[in-house]
Amino acid sequence: MVRLRLVSPHYHTQYSESIKVLDGTFxxxxxxxxxxxxxxxxxxxxxxxxxxxxxxQEPVRMVLEIRPAHEGFEKWLTSS
Structure with missing residues (x-):
């Protein structure tokens, strides 16, 4: 589980990001x-x-997909 409060405006040059919410509000x-x-x-x-x-503000279950996979993104998740 990753605790996410706020991610400032940004963009990625090498990959796309998609999110599908399973429970909660994002x-x-x-x-x-x-x-x-x-x-x-x-x-x-x-x-x-x-x-x-x-x-x-509340727990959210979601699927986050990065294409193509990007090791730097995974490191960011584990350090958050």
Whole structure:
């Protein structure tokens, strides 16, 4: 489990990021649009699209997919 409060606006040059919420509510922004995801909702962020996540107020179960896999992202998750 990763505890996520707030991820500042950023973008990735080498990979895309997609999130599918299983339980709870996940908020943020992608491409200057507010994002509010509930169970079953998904968002995909292609390379170079500015996005931010949070603040997350309650537990959320989600699937986070990075394509292609990126070792640096995994290290960031384990250090958060």
């Amino acid at each position: 908020v943020g922004s992608a491409d200057d649009r507010s994002v509010r995801l509930g169970p079953g909702d998904e968002v995909s962020v292609p390379p170079r699209m500015v996005h931010s996540w949070g603040p997350v």
